[in-house]
Amino acid sequence: MIEPLLFVLLLALAVAILKLKDLFAIAMLSGAFSLVSAGLFTLMDAVDVAFTEAAVGAGFTTVLFLGTLAVTANTERQQPFRLGPLLVVLVVGAVLIWAGLDAPLYGDPTAPVHTHLGAEFIGRAPSEIDMPNIVTAVLASYRGYDTMGETAVIFTAGVGVMLLLGGRKGRDLDEEDQD
Amino acid sequence: MSEVLGHWNQVAVIVLMMIGLYTVISSDNLVKKVIGLNLFQVAVIMFYVSMGKVAGGTAPIFPVDEAGNYVTDIAFSNPLPHVLMLTAIVVGVATTALGLSLVIRIQEAYGTVEEDEILDMDHREAHV
Amino acid sequence: MPLSEQEMGKSPMRMRDKLVLRVVSMAFIPFILLFALYVQFHGDYGPGGGFQAGVIFAAGVILHGLIFGLRSAERVIPPKVVEIMSALGLLLYVGTGLLCVALGGRFLEYGVLDHHDPVHGQHYGIILVEAGVGIAVASVMLCIYYAVAGRGRR
Numbered sequence: 024m025i026e027p028l029l030f031v032l033l034l035a036l037a038v039a040i041l042k043l044k045d046l047f048a049i050a051m052l053s054g055a056f057s058l059v060s061a062g063l064f065t066l067m068d069a070v071d072v073a074f075t076e077a078a079v080g081a082g083f084t085t086v087l088f089l090g091t092l093a094v095t096a097n098t099e100r101q102q103p104f105r106l107g108p109l110l111v112v113l114v115v116g117a118v119l120i121w122a123g124l125d126a127p128l129y130g131d132p133t134a135p136v137h138t139h140l141g142a143e144f145i146g147r148a149p150s151e152i153d154m155p156n157i158v159t160a161v162l163a164s165y166r167g168y169d170t171m172g173e174t175a176v177i178f179t180a181g182v183g184v185m186l187l188l189g190g191r192k193g194r195d196l197d198e199e200d201q202d
Numbered sequence: 203m204s205e206v207l208g209h210w211n212q213v214a215v216i217v218l219m220m221i222g223l224y225t226v227i228s229s230d231n232l233v234k235k236v237i238g239l240n241l242f243q244v245a246v247i248m249f250y251v252s253m254g255k256v257a258g259g260t261a262p263i264f265p266v267d268e269a270g271n272y273v274t275d276i277a278f279s280n281p282l283p284h285v286l287m288l289t290a291i292v293v294g295v296a297t298t299a300l301g302l303s304l305v306i307r308i309q310e311a312y313g314t315v316e317e318d319e320i321l322d323m324d325h326r327e328a329h330v
Numbered sequence: 331m332p333l334s335e336q337e338m339g340k341s342p343m344r345m346r347d348k349l350v351l352r353v354v355s356m357a358f359i360p361f362i363l364l365f366a367l368y369v370q371f372h373g374d375y376g377p378g379g380g381f382q383a384g385v386i387f388a389a390g391v392i393l394h395g396l397i398f399g400l401r402s403a404e405r406v407i408p409p410k411v412v413e414i415m416s417a418l419g420l421l422l423y424v425g426t427g428l429l430c431v432a433l434g435g436r437f438l439e440y441g442v443l444d445h446h447d448p449v450h451g452q453h454y455g456i457i458l459v460e461a462g463v464g465i466a467v468a469s470v471m472l473c474i475y476y477a478v479a480g481r482g483r484r
Contacts, residue, residue, distance in 0.1 A: 030214040031314040037221040037241055046233055053237055060244050068261045068279035070377040074369075075291045076247075078385040082473060084240065084295055086392055090478035091233055091302045095309045099231040100316055108228040116220040130257030132277065136255060141280035149264065149272045153449045154374045154456070157262040157281040158288070162379065163456040163463075166285060167438040168242045170459070171423050173289040174466050178420045180296035181470035185413070187303040188477040263376060292381045292467060299474040306481055 029063045044099045050088035057081045071158045217231040219245035232305045232315040236298060243294050247287045254283035346398055355397045362390035370464050374453075380460040384467025392475050400479050409476050412469045419466025426458040 036056045040049050057080025064073035127134030144161050152160040162170055206213055222245055225238025262281035264272035305315055312320050346352060366387035373379030395403030427438040434442055440455025441448030 027210060027214070027331070030210075030218075034214070034218060034221070037218055038301055040237060040241065041221055041225050046231070049234065049237055053240060055440065056241070056244070056306045060248065063248065068259060069254065069284045069287070070261045070263070071379065071382070072247070072251055072284050072287050072291065073420070074377050074382045075288050075385070077245075078382055078389065079291050079295045080244070081390070082389045083385055083475075084298060086475065087295070087299055087478060088233070088237070090481075091305060093479075094306050094481060095233060095315045099229065099234055102228075102230060105228060107226070108224055111227065112220045115223065119216045119219075120206070120209075120213055123209055126209065126212065126251075126295055127221055128208050129211040129252060130255050130259075132259070134253070134297050135265045135289070136253050136283075137280050141254070141282045144281055144329045145274070145278050147263065149274055151457070152452050154453070155264045155266065155272065156374055156376060156379075157264070157278070158284050158377075159373050159379050159456065159460070161281050161285045161458045162288065164438075164440060164452055165283055167427070167455075167459065169286075170289060171427065171438070173293050173421055174420050174463055176293050177296045177470050178416055178466055180293075180300045181416050182475045183300045184303045184474050184477050187300070188481050197388070261377075288379075288381060292385070296470060296474070299478070303478065306478070 026063060026066050029059060029066070033063065034058050044101065046092055046095075046097045046099055047089075050085055050092060053088065054085040055079045057084065071156075212249070215245050215249045216250065218248070230317040232308065232317060234300075235317075236301050236305065239301070240294075240298060243290075247290060250283040250287050254280035256280065351397055355393055359390050361393055362393065363387060366390065366468075370460065371457075373460060374456065380463030381467055383471075384464045385471055387464070387468040388471035388475065391472055392428060395475065395479065400476070403478065407472060409473070412472045412476065415465055415469035416473055419462045419464070422462030422465065423459055426455060426462065430455070 034055065036052055036059065040052050040056065043049050043052070057076055061073040061077040066068075126179070127136070144165060145157060148154070148157050148160045152164055154160045165175055219242055220237050222241030222243075225241060226235050229235055229238065256277050256279045259277040259279040262278045262284065264274060265276075267273055272302050308320065312318060312323055366383045369378035369386060370380060370383035373383070390406055391403055394406060405469070426440075428441050430442055431437055437461075441451045443451035443454045
Protein backbone atom coordinates (compact mmCIF):
# COMPACT_ATOMS: atom_id res chain seq x y z
CA MET A 24 0.00 0.00 0.00
CA ILE A 25 2.21 2.78 -1.26
CA GLU A 26 -0.71 4.97 -2.36
CA PRO A 27 -1.44 6.54 1.07
CA LEU A 28 2.26 7.37 1.45
CA LEU A 29 2.31 9.17 -1.89
CA PHE A 30 -0.90 10.96 -0.89
CA VAL A 31 0.83 12.21 2.26
CA LEU A 32 3.71 13.51 0.11
CA LEU A 33 1.18 15.18 -2.19
CA LEU A 34 -0.57 16.87 0.75
CA ALA A 35 2.79 18.06 2.13
CA LEU A 36 3.63 19.60 -1.25
CA ALA A 37 0.20 21.27 -1.39
CA VAL A 38 0.68 22.77 2.10
CA ALA A 39 4.14 24.01 1.09
CA ILE A 40 2.64 25.66 -2.00
CA LEU A 41 -0.02 27.28 0.21
CA LYS A 42 2.48 28.56 2.80
CA LEU A 43 5.35 29.80 0.62
CA LYS A 44 5.50 33.42 -0.52
CA ASP A 45 8.19 32.98 -3.19
CA LEU A 46 6.23 32.37 -6.40
CA PHE A 47 9.31 31.07 -8.23
CA ALA A 48 9.67 28.27 -5.65
CA ILE A 49 5.91 27.65 -5.85
CA ALA A 50 6.10 27.16 -9.63
CA MET A 51 8.86 24.57 -9.15
CA LEU A 52 6.93 22.82 -6.36
CA SER A 53 3.84 22.62 -8.56
CA GLY A 54 5.98 20.74 -11.09
CA ALA A 55 7.01 18.29 -8.36
CA PHE A 56 3.35 18.04 -7.28
CA SER A 57 2.37 17.00 -10.82
CA LEU A 58 5.14 14.40 -10.94
CA VAL A 59 4.05 12.80 -7.63
CA SER A 60 0.41 12.79 -8.77
CA ALA A 61 1.51 11.11 -12.02
CA GLY A 62 3.06 8.38 -9.86
CA LEU A 63 -0.23 7.99 -8.01
CA PHE A 64 -2.16 7.76 -11.30
CA THR A 65 0.15 4.92 -12.38
CA LEU A 66 -0.59 3.05 -9.15
CA MET A 67 -4.32 3.52 -9.82
CA ASP A 68 -3.80 1.82 -13.23
CA ALA A 69 -4.41 5.03 -15.19
CA VAL A 70 -1.19 4.88 -17.22
CA ASP A 71 -2.47 7.18 -19.97
CA VAL A 72 -3.55 9.82 -17.46
CA ALA A 73 -0.19 9.54 -15.67
CA PHE A 74 1.62 10.00 -18.98
CA THR A 75 -0.38 13.12 -19.76
CA GLU A 76 0.00 14.58 -16.27
CA ALA A 77 3.78 14.03 -16.32
CA ALA A 78 4.16 15.67 -19.75
CA VAL A 79 1.72 18.54 -19.14
CA GLY A 80 2.00 19.27 -15.43
CA ALA A 81 5.68 18.72 -14.82
CA GLY A 82 6.79 20.10 -18.18
CA PHE A 83 4.54 22.62 -19.85
CA THR A 84 2.68 24.23 -16.92
CA THR A 85 5.94 25.03 -15.11
CA VAL A 86 7.29 26.83 -18.20
CA LEU A 87 3.99 28.70 -18.43
CA PHE A 88 4.19 29.90 -14.81
CA LEU A 89 7.82 30.96 -15.26
CA GLY A 90 6.81 32.91 -18.36
CA THR A 91 4.16 34.73 -16.35
CA LEU A 92 6.55 35.40 -13.47
CA ALA A 93 8.95 37.07 -15.92
CA VAL A 94 6.29 39.76 -16.34
CA THR A 95 4.82 39.94 -12.82
CA ALA A 96 6.52 40.25 -9.43
CA ASN A 97 7.81 36.91 -8.22
CA THR A 98 7.07 37.22 -4.52
CA GLU A 99 3.64 37.36 -2.98
CA ARG A 100 2.91 40.20 -0.53
CA GLN A 101 2.60 39.20 3.14
CA GLN A 102 -1.06 38.98 4.12
CA PRO A 103 -2.85 39.16 7.45
CA PHE A 104 -4.56 35.95 8.58
CA ARG A 105 -8.29 35.95 7.81
CA LEU A 106 -10.78 33.63 9.51
CA GLY A 107 -13.50 33.68 6.81
CA PRO A 108 -11.80 31.58 4.10
CA LEU A 109 -10.67 28.99 6.67
CA LEU A 110 -14.23 28.57 8.01
CA VAL A 111 -15.66 28.24 4.49
CA VAL A 112 -13.07 25.60 3.57
CA LEU A 113 -13.57 23.61 6.79
CA VAL A 114 -17.36 23.55 6.43
CA VAL A 115 -17.27 22.64 2.71
CA GLY A 116 -14.67 19.92 3.34
CA ALA A 117 -16.63 18.42 6.24
CA VAL A 118 -19.85 18.37 4.19
CA LEU A 119 -18.09 16.73 1.23
CA ILE A 120 -16.51 14.03 3.44
CA TRP A 121 -19.85 13.36 5.13
CA ALA A 122 -21.63 13.16 1.75
CA GLY A 123 -19.05 10.69 0.42
CA LEU A 124 -19.36 8.19 3.27
CA ASP A 125 -21.96 5.97 1.56
CA ALA A 126 -20.05 5.88 -1.73
CA PRO A 127 -18.48 2.53 -2.78
CA LEU A 128 -15.16 1.66 -1.15
CA TYR A 129 -11.84 2.19 -2.95
CA GLY A 130 -11.23 -0.59 -5.47
CA ASP A 131 -14.64 -2.24 -4.99
CA PRO A 132 -15.25 -4.24 -8.23
CA THR A 133 -19.05 -4.27 -7.69
CA ALA A 134 -19.34 -0.47 -7.59
CA PRO A 135 -21.99 0.89 -10.00
CA VAL A 136 -19.31 2.75 -11.94
CA HIS A 137 -17.81 -0.58 -13.10
CA THR A 138 -20.99 -2.49 -13.95
CA HIS A 139 -22.40 -0.42 -16.83
CA LEU A 140 -20.45 1.43 -19.54
CA GLY A 141 -16.94 0.51 -18.40
CA ALA A 142 -17.62 -3.24 -18.55
CA GLU A 143 -19.43 -2.76 -21.87
CA PHE A 144 -16.39 -1.05 -23.43
CA ILE A 145 -13.99 -3.72 -22.14
CA GLY A 146 -16.26 -6.47 -23.49
CA ARG A 147 -16.85 -5.00 -26.95
CA ALA A 148 -13.52 -3.36 -27.78
CA PRO A 149 -11.61 -6.56 -28.81
CA SER A 150 -14.08 -7.49 -31.55
CA GLU A 151 -15.26 -4.03 -32.64
CA ILE A 152 -12.05 -1.97 -32.55
CA ASP A 153 -9.35 -4.66 -32.25
CA MET A 154 -6.81 -2.48 -30.43
CA PRO A 155 -4.97 -3.49 -27.25
CA ASN A 156 -5.28 -0.05 -25.61
CA ILE A 157 -8.92 0.30 -24.53
CA VAL A 158 -8.37 3.94 -23.53
CA THR A 159 -7.42 4.89 -27.10
CA ALA A 160 -10.37 2.92 -28.49
CA VAL A 161 -12.84 4.70 -26.18
CA LEU A 162 -11.17 8.10 -26.64
CA ALA A 163 -11.07 8.17 -30.42
CA SER A 164 -13.97 5.94 -31.41
CA TYR A 165 -16.69 5.34 -28.81
CA ARG A 166 -16.40 8.88 -27.42
CA GLY A 167 -15.20 10.56 -30.61
CA TYR A 168 -17.67 13.43 -30.28
CA ASP A 169 -16.38 14.22 -26.80
CA THR A 170 -12.76 14.27 -27.94
CA MET A 171 -13.67 16.50 -30.89
CA GLY A 172 -15.23 18.96 -28.46
CA GLU A 173 -12.12 18.87 -26.24
CA THR A 174 -9.88 19.54 -29.24
CA ALA A 175 -12.11 22.48 -30.17
CA VAL A 176 -11.82 23.81 -26.58
CA ILE A 177 -8.00 23.59 -26.74
CA PHE A 178 -8.02 25.40 -30.10
CA THR A 179 -10.35 28.08 -28.71
CA ALA A 180 -8.11 28.58 -25.67
CA GLY A 181 -5.14 28.99 -28.02
CA VAL A 182 -7.05 31.60 -30.02
CA GLY A 183 -7.98 33.36 -26.77
CA VAL A 184 -4.34 33.53 -25.65
CA MET A 185 -3.34 34.90 -29.05
CA LEU A 186 -6.06 37.56 -28.87
CA LEU A 187 -5.11 38.57 -25.32
CA LEU A 188 -1.36 38.68 -25.82
CA GLY A 189 -1.39 40.15 -29.29
CA GLY A 190 -0.07 37.10 -31.11
CA ARG A 191 2.53 37.45 -33.83
CA LYS A 192 1.47 40.71 -35.45
CA GLY A 193 1.01 42.65 -32.23
CA ARG A 194 4.43 41.64 -31.00
CA ASP A 195 6.17 42.62 -34.24
CA LEU A 196 4.57 46.07 -33.98
CA ASP A 197 5.72 46.43 -30.36
CA GLU A 198 9.27 45.63 -31.38
CA GLU A 199 9.16 48.25 -34.12
CA ASP A 200 8.04 50.77 -31.51
CA GLN A 201 11.04 49.91 -29.38
CA ASP A 202 13.46 50.37 -32.24
CA MET B 203 -14.22 6.23 12.14
CA SER B 204 -13.74 2.98 10.20
CA GLU B 205 -16.15 4.36 7.59
CA VAL B 206 -13.80 7.30 7.06
CA LEU B 207 -10.76 4.99 6.83
CA GLY B 208 -12.46 2.82 4.22
CA HIS B 209 -12.93 5.90 2.09
CA TRP B 210 -9.35 7.10 2.61
CA ASN B 211 -9.02 7.97 -1.07
CA GLN B 212 -12.02 10.31 -0.96
CA VAL B 213 -10.94 11.91 2.30
CA ALA B 214 -7.41 12.54 0.99
CA VAL B 215 -8.76 13.95 -2.27
CA ILE B 216 -11.16 16.26 -0.44
CA VAL B 217 -8.40 17.54 1.86
CA LEU B 218 -6.27 18.24 -1.24
CA MET B 219 -9.21 19.95 -2.91
CA MET B 220 -9.80 22.15 0.13
CA ILE B 221 -6.12 23.19 0.24
CA GLY B 222 -6.56 24.29 -3.37
CA LEU B 223 -9.80 26.13 -2.60
CA TYR B 224 -8.21 27.83 0.42
CA THR B 225 -5.30 28.99 -1.76
CA VAL B 226 -7.79 30.48 -4.24
CA ILE B 227 -9.92 32.39 -1.73
CA SER B 228 -7.33 33.42 0.86
CA SER B 229 -4.56 34.71 -1.42
CA ASP B 230 -4.71 38.12 -3.07
CA ASN B 231 -2.03 37.31 -5.63
CA LEU B 232 -3.61 36.32 -8.96
CA VAL B 233 -0.76 33.99 -9.99
CA LYS B 234 -1.14 32.09 -6.71
CA LYS B 235 -4.90 31.88 -7.25
CA VAL B 236 -4.27 30.18 -10.61
CA ILE B 237 -1.87 27.74 -8.91
CA GLY B 238 -4.60 27.04 -6.32
CA LEU B 239 -7.05 26.29 -9.13
CA ASN B 240 -4.47 23.85 -10.53
CA LEU B 241 -4.30 22.03 -7.18
CA PHE B 242 -8.09 21.83 -7.14
CA GLN B 243 -8.09 20.44 -10.68
CA VAL B 244 -5.55 17.72 -9.89
CA ALA B 245 -7.67 16.76 -6.84
CA VAL B 246 -10.82 16.39 -8.97
CA ILE B 247 -8.91 14.32 -11.56
CA MET B 248 -7.54 12.15 -8.74
CA PHE B 249 -11.09 11.61 -7.45
CA TYR B 250 -12.33 10.35 -10.82
CA VAL B 251 -9.30 8.13 -11.41
CA SER B 252 -9.54 6.62 -7.91
CA MET B 253 -13.19 5.71 -8.62
CA GLY B 254 -12.07 3.80 -11.73
CA LYS B 255 -9.64 1.58 -9.78
CA VAL B 256 -10.60 -2.08 -9.38
CA ALA B 257 -8.82 -4.00 -6.61
CA GLY B 258 -6.51 -6.58 -8.22
CA GLY B 259 -7.14 -5.05 -11.63
CA THR B 260 -4.55 -3.92 -14.13
CA ALA B 261 -4.18 -1.03 -16.58
CA PRO B 262 -6.86 -1.20 -19.32
CA ILE B 263 -4.54 -2.48 -22.05
CA PHE B 264 -5.08 -6.06 -23.27
CA PRO B 265 -2.01 -8.27 -22.88
CA VAL B 266 -1.28 -10.48 -25.94
CA ASP B 267 -0.65 -14.22 -25.45
CA GLU B 268 1.72 -16.41 -27.50
CA ALA B 269 -0.89 -17.09 -30.19
CA GLY B 270 -1.37 -13.33 -30.69
CA ASN B 271 -4.83 -13.20 -29.11
CA TYR B 272 -5.91 -10.67 -26.51
CA VAL B 273 -6.15 -11.89 -22.93
CA THR B 274 -9.57 -10.64 -21.84
CA ASP B 275 -10.40 -12.81 -18.83
CA ILE B 276 -8.46 -10.78 -16.24
CA ALA B 277 -9.71 -7.80 -14.22
CA PHE B 278 -9.14 -4.38 -15.79
CA SER B 279 -9.59 -1.01 -14.16
CA ASN B 280 -12.39 1.08 -15.64
CA PRO B 281 -11.12 2.87 -18.78
CA LEU B 282 -13.93 5.46 -18.92
CA PRO B 283 -12.71 7.81 -16.12
CA HIS B 284 -9.21 7.63 -17.64
CA VAL B 285 -10.49 8.82 -21.02
CA LEU B 286 -12.46 11.69 -19.51
CA MET B 287 -9.61 12.85 -17.25
CA LEU B 288 -6.91 12.53 -19.93
CA THR B 289 -8.66 15.11 -22.09
CA ALA B 290 -9.52 17.20 -19.01
CA ILE B 291 -5.81 17.60 -18.14
CA VAL B 292 -4.92 18.98 -21.56
CA VAL B 293 -7.99 21.23 -21.63
CA GLY B 294 -7.05 22.31 -18.09
CA VAL B 295 -3.59 23.45 -19.13
CA ALA B 296 -5.05 25.33 -22.11
CA THR B 297 -7.50 27.19 -19.86
CA THR B 298 -4.72 27.81 -17.29
CA ALA B 299 -2.76 29.47 -20.10
CA LEU B 300 -5.80 31.63 -20.86
CA GLY B 301 -6.05 32.63 -17.18
CA LEU B 302 -2.33 33.46 -17.02
CA SER B 303 -2.60 35.62 -20.14
CA LEU B 304 -5.37 37.56 -18.41
CA VAL B 305 -3.02 37.96 -15.41
CA ILE B 306 -0.29 39.28 -17.74
CA ARG B 307 -2.70 41.81 -19.23
CA ILE B 308 -3.82 42.90 -15.74
CA GLN B 309 -0.17 43.36 -14.74
CA GLU B 310 0.38 45.54 -17.80
CA ALA B 311 -2.74 47.63 -17.20
CA TYR B 312 -2.48 48.07 -13.39
CA GLY B 313 1.20 47.41 -12.64
CA THR B 314 0.28 44.84 -9.97
CA VAL B 315 -1.34 41.41 -9.63
CA GLU B 316 -2.51 41.86 -6.01
CA GLU B 317 -6.30 41.76 -6.05
CA ASP B 318 -6.94 44.30 -3.27
CA GLU B 319 -4.67 46.91 -4.89
CA ILE B 320 -6.47 46.42 -8.21
CA LEU B 321 -9.87 46.81 -6.51
CA ASP B 322 -8.62 49.96 -4.72
CA MET B 323 -7.56 51.48 -8.03
CA ASP B 324 -10.92 50.66 -9.62
CA HIS B 325 -12.72 52.10 -6.58
CA ARG B 326 -10.75 55.37 -6.69
CA GLU B 327 -11.31 55.68 -10.42
CA ALA B 328 -15.07 55.28 -9.98
CA HIS B 329 -15.18 58.11 -7.39
CA VAL B 330 -13.09 60.68 -9.28
CA MET C 331 11.76 41.24 -8.25
CA PRO C 332 10.92 39.99 -11.75
CA LEU C 333 12.98 37.17 -13.19
CA SER C 334 15.90 38.28 -15.29
CA GLU C 335 15.65 37.82 -19.04
CA GLN C 336 18.24 35.08 -19.09
CA GLU C 337 16.16 32.83 -16.89
CA MET C 338 13.35 32.78 -19.47
CA GLY C 339 15.74 32.10 -22.34
CA LYS C 340 14.85 35.32 -24.10
CA SER C 341 18.33 36.70 -24.04
CA PRO C 342 20.73 34.54 -26.07
CA MET C 343 23.59 35.37 -23.69
CA ARG C 344 23.72 33.20 -20.60
CA MET C 345 21.82 29.96 -21.22
CA ARG C 346 23.56 29.46 -24.53
CA ASP C 347 26.95 29.95 -22.94
CA LYS C 348 26.44 27.09 -20.50
CA LEU C 349 28.31 24.29 -22.22
CA VAL C 350 26.66 21.37 -20.40
CA LEU C 351 23.13 22.67 -21.01
CA ARG C 352 23.88 23.33 -24.66
CA VAL C 353 25.48 19.97 -25.43
CA VAL C 354 22.96 17.91 -23.45
CA SER C 355 19.95 19.68 -24.96
CA MET C 356 21.42 19.41 -28.46
CA ALA C 357 21.75 15.66 -27.91
CA PHE C 358 18.29 15.28 -26.35
CA ILE C 359 16.02 17.37 -28.57
CA PRO C 360 16.04 14.99 -31.59
CA PHE C 361 15.20 12.06 -29.31
CA ILE C 362 12.40 13.99 -27.62
CA LEU C 363 10.85 14.76 -31.02
CA LEU C 364 11.32 11.13 -32.13
CA PHE C 365 9.77 9.91 -28.87
CA ALA C 366 6.78 12.18 -29.52
CA LEU C 367 6.24 10.44 -32.87
CA TYR C 368 6.60 7.02 -31.19
CA VAL C 369 3.99 7.98 -28.56
CA GLN C 370 1.71 9.25 -31.32
CA PHE C 371 1.74 6.08 -33.41
CA HIS C 372 2.16 3.52 -30.62
CA GLY C 373 -0.87 4.90 -28.78
CA ASP C 374 -3.05 2.10 -30.18
CA TYR C 375 -0.91 -0.57 -28.50
CA GLY C 376 0.36 1.01 -25.29
CA PRO C 377 -0.08 4.15 -23.24
CA GLY C 378 0.02 7.25 -25.40
CA GLY C 379 -1.87 9.00 -28.14
CA GLY C 380 -2.36 12.38 -29.71
CA PHE C 381 -2.70 14.43 -26.52
CA GLN C 382 0.53 13.16 -24.95
CA ALA C 383 2.49 13.19 -28.23
CA GLY C 384 1.46 16.79 -28.95
CA VAL C 385 2.63 18.00 -25.55
CA ILE C 386 5.94 16.07 -25.78
CA PHE C 387 6.63 17.47 -29.26
CA ALA C 388 5.93 21.00 -28.04
CA ALA C 389 8.17 20.36 -24.99
CA GLY C 390 11.05 19.48 -27.33
CA VAL C 391 10.72 22.77 -29.20
CA ILE C 392 10.22 24.71 -25.94
CA LEU C 393 13.46 23.19 -24.59
CA HIS C 394 15.20 24.54 -27.69
CA GLY C 395 13.61 27.94 -27.03
CA LEU C 396 14.71 27.95 -23.36
CA ILE C 397 18.33 27.15 -24.18
CA PHE C 398 18.94 28.93 -27.49
CA GLY C 399 16.47 31.79 -27.16
CA LEU C 400 12.92 32.41 -28.34
CA ARG C 401 14.12 33.89 -31.64
CA SER C 402 15.97 30.69 -32.51
CA ALA C 403 12.90 28.53 -31.74
CA GLU C 404 10.78 30.83 -33.91
CA ARG C 405 13.20 30.26 -36.76
CA VAL C 406 12.85 26.48 -36.38
CA ILE C 407 9.04 26.57 -36.33
CA PRO C 408 7.72 30.03 -37.32
CA PRO C 409 4.69 31.33 -35.34
CA LYS C 410 2.72 31.61 -38.54
CA VAL C 411 3.11 27.87 -39.24
CA VAL C 412 2.02 27.11 -35.67
CA GLU C 413 -1.11 29.23 -36.01
CA ILE C 414 -2.13 27.54 -39.26
CA MET C 415 -1.37 24.03 -37.93
CA SER C 416 -3.52 24.51 -34.83
CA ALA C 417 -6.54 25.09 -37.08
CA LEU C 418 -5.51 22.29 -39.47
CA GLY C 419 -5.37 19.76 -36.62
CA LEU C 420 -8.97 20.47 -35.63
CA LEU C 421 -10.00 20.47 -39.32
CA LEU C 422 -8.38 17.04 -39.80
CA TYR C 423 -10.52 15.72 -36.93
CA VAL C 424 -13.75 17.25 -38.23
CA GLY C 425 -12.80 16.31 -41.81
CA THR C 426 -12.50 12.65 -40.81
CA GLY C 427 -16.02 12.85 -39.41
CA LEU C 428 -17.33 14.46 -42.59
CA LEU C 429 -15.48 11.89 -44.74
CA CYS C 430 -17.46 9.17 -42.94
CA VAL C 431 -20.67 11.04 -43.79
CA ALA C 432 -19.58 11.35 -47.44
CA LEU C 433 -18.95 7.59 -47.59
CA GLY C 434 -22.47 6.87 -46.39
CA GLY C 435 -21.95 6.46 -42.66
CA ARG C 436 -22.81 8.69 -39.73
CA PHE C 437 -20.55 11.47 -38.40
CA LEU C 438 -17.35 9.86 -37.01
CA GLU C 439 -18.60 6.33 -37.81
CA TYR C 440 -15.19 5.03 -38.92
CA GLY C 441 -16.46 1.60 -40.01
CA VAL C 442 -17.34 2.88 -43.50
CA LEU C 443 -13.77 4.09 -44.19
CA ASP C 444 -12.83 0.57 -45.38
CA HIS C 445 -15.53 -1.14 -47.42
CA HIS C 446 -14.12 -4.65 -46.85
CA ASP C 447 -13.76 -4.73 -43.09
CA PRO C 448 -15.33 -2.22 -40.64
CA VAL C 449 -12.62 -3.07 -38.06
CA HIS C 450 -9.93 -1.82 -40.46
CA GLY C 451 -12.05 1.28 -41.03
CA GLN C 452 -11.97 1.84 -37.25
CA HIS C 453 -8.17 1.67 -37.36
CA TYR C 454 -7.92 4.23 -40.19
CA GLY C 455 -10.36 6.54 -38.43
CA ILE C 456 -8.56 6.36 -35.09
CA ILE C 457 -5.15 7.04 -36.69
CA LEU C 458 -6.50 10.07 -38.58
CA VAL C 459 -8.31 11.47 -35.56
CA GLU C 460 -5.30 10.96 -33.26
CA ALA C 461 -3.10 12.70 -35.84
CA GLY C 462 -5.51 15.64 -35.82
CA VAL C 463 -5.43 15.79 -32.01
CA GLY C 464 -1.62 15.57 -31.97
CA ILE C 465 -1.17 18.39 -34.50
CA ALA C 466 -3.73 20.62 -32.78
CA VAL C 467 -2.33 20.09 -29.26
CA ALA C 468 1.33 20.51 -30.30
CA SER C 469 0.68 23.72 -32.20
CA VAL C 470 -1.63 25.27 -29.57
CA MET C 471 0.97 24.57 -26.86
CA LEU C 472 3.70 26.20 -29.00
CA CYS C 473 1.37 29.10 -29.78
CA ILE C 474 0.83 29.69 -26.05
CA TYR C 475 4.58 29.44 -25.36
CA TYR C 476 5.43 31.95 -28.11
CA ALA C 477 2.74 34.37 -26.91
CA VAL C 478 3.65 34.22 -23.18
CA ALA C 479 7.46 34.14 -23.59
CA GLY C 480 7.34 36.87 -26.24
CA ARG C 481 5.36 39.11 -23.88
CA GLY C 482 7.98 38.80 -21.15
CA ARG C 483 10.68 40.09 -23.49
CA ARG C 484 9.81 43.72 -22.85
